[in-house]
Amino acid sequence: MSKAANALGLVETKELSFASPPDELLLDSGEKLGPVTLAYETYGTLNDNKSNAILVMHALSGDAHAAGLHAGEQNPGWWDDMIGPGKGLDTNKYFVICSNVIGGCKGSTGPSSIDPRTEKPYALSFPSITIKDMVEAQRRLIDHLNIKKLLSVVGGSMGGMQALQWVVSYPDRMRSAVPIATTLKHAPQQIAFDEVGRQAVMADVNWRDGDYYGRPLPARGLAVARMVGHITYMSDASMAEKFGRQQKSNEQPSKFGADFEVEGYLRYRGDNFVKRFDANSYLYITKAMDRFDLLASKKLSEVFKGVKAKILLIAFKSDWLYPTYQSQEILKACKLSGVDATFVEVNSTYGHDAFLLEVNEETHLLKHFLEGVPA
């Protein structure tokens, strides 16, 4: 492991619990959820006037562990390249918070959590949640940390949707926003891939209408969903570069074995995912993404009305899951409302995964952009 990966040292996931009955969280659907636990991590130090806090939000399968190392683990958090001393989100200067989402399975309340009323996992009795609900829960966390105004809200993919939702829901609570490889609303192609993933989960006989806790997991279904997902995160060029048509040599000969490297990779990714992610959470969160539409009740010219925050938009040329035109649509909304915007389309071949991989460009952009955010 490189020294840089160690730079933050050991970190821990913390939990905030709130919304105990009768003060439950009122959800977008009209249903109530409580008590709610939200998992989060923090890096760096909050300054005296609480003006250096940056909220980072993760993508579909991410978690609160964005950087540093957990005790006894080998791999750092999912955005360790970007968060730490001297990095793009410099923890010598900034207090970085990474929040998990409700509906997830990484320490926050979700379908695999125990419903206090029944003392069993919620499973499908868990209410539908939206990106707005995720942000509502995070807003409680930011209140709890006594931060009135965030320096920035930053996220890629679904994290970018949350960043946009933050700007729309609470325009006075941040001085800047950095939505990366994201969109104002899911397009049919994005919904289509999510639906294939959900159908794979629900077609698994072990899924049993979501009632599988304490039984065999719908592992094949979730693995297939993840395999489809991984295809959409890469690009034709990045797959060709990574795998080519290279054959796996150690595979036992069989008619439909994983002959090619790419097959082995997808199988490995699929199987690995099952160990760390709950199938019902996958259903709930992908639905939240599909239903996300900031233009549902507002025109493009109204969506950022009154927004004072500076916005940095980053898209990636080969990203066909969240194509550049979707970031350009966000840019249009900025222009129509006179929002101070910077937009870059990074010339990357990594596809949607680029937001995790194009570290040099993102470091340069974030570092200078954040320095220029007015106090």
Added chain:
Amino acid sequence: MKLEHEVIVGWIEKGSSVLDLGCGNGDLLAALVKEKQVKAQGIEIDEKAIYECVAKGLSVVQQDIETGLSEYLDKSFDYVILAGSLQQVKKPDPVLSAALRVGKKTIVSFPNFAHYRVRLQILFGGRVPVTPSLPFEWYETPNLHFLSISNFIEYCQKRGIHIERSAFLGRGSLKALPNLRAETALFVLSA
């Protein structure tokens, strides 16, 4: 600072809002922020140039200026600047119209193709000219259109564009015979 930039910085009032079309590495916008505390926004098509702008603390969007102006509201900037970029777009006419719509005032600068050195090089050299303000060989020039000061003034008259101010630069600022002697021309325009 380039003389051309000095003139533009001199023209713009403190605290103005400025949109620079084809802002390149952001030198002009950075000078405007420093000298005139303007609210600056740039549009630039080149990704590498965007990184330079961002390093200067500028807000800049990576777009083609031929399509990037449509969402800006009418008169949403005090100044829209086309510093040496109008002759590089495919269709200068709609770009200038859009600039005049979006800006209360528009500043345009371009290399004067009727400068005497250009004339001499064509007349006696029989070759496409290469001069300090037109420094490129024919096969690598970003300039798609070649116009003179007289051409531009005629164009403005034809389109009903009001010329509020002008400056003509050679080895300094020029007054007499600009179409023959100026290498670069600058105009402040309004619709």
